[in-house]
Amino acid sequence: MTRMPIAARDTMSMTARTMNMTARTIDPMRQNPITSIVAGIRDLQAGLSPAGGAVRDAGRREVDALVATGLYSLAPRR
Numbered sequence: 042m043t044r045m046p047i048a049a050r051d052t053m054s055m056t057a058r059t060m061n062m063t064a065r066t067i068d069p070m071r072q073n074p075i076t077s078i079v080a081g082i083r084d085l086q087a088g089l090s091p092a093g094g095a096v097r098d099a100g101r102r103e104v105d106a107l108v109a110t111g112l113y114s115l116a117p118r119r
């Protein structure tokens with residue numbers, strides 16, 4: 042039985058780790074968390090019933106009204 046030199050084993054393990062990391066990041070949805078979140082929201086909204094859509098639209102109108110009055114801000118707090 043032939044033993045592999047330590048340097049060769051380390052190179053193989055690093056290559057395996059690098060390949061594994063590359064395989065995990067191929068999905069473009071995972072590269073950008075905002076894109077991933079928006080896609081998830083769209084998936085959830087696609088299955089809304091008409092009543093659920095009406096509730097969502099009413100909520101959006103309320104937020105728009107609060108933003109217009111200045112009582113609510115969409116800017117992140119510092």
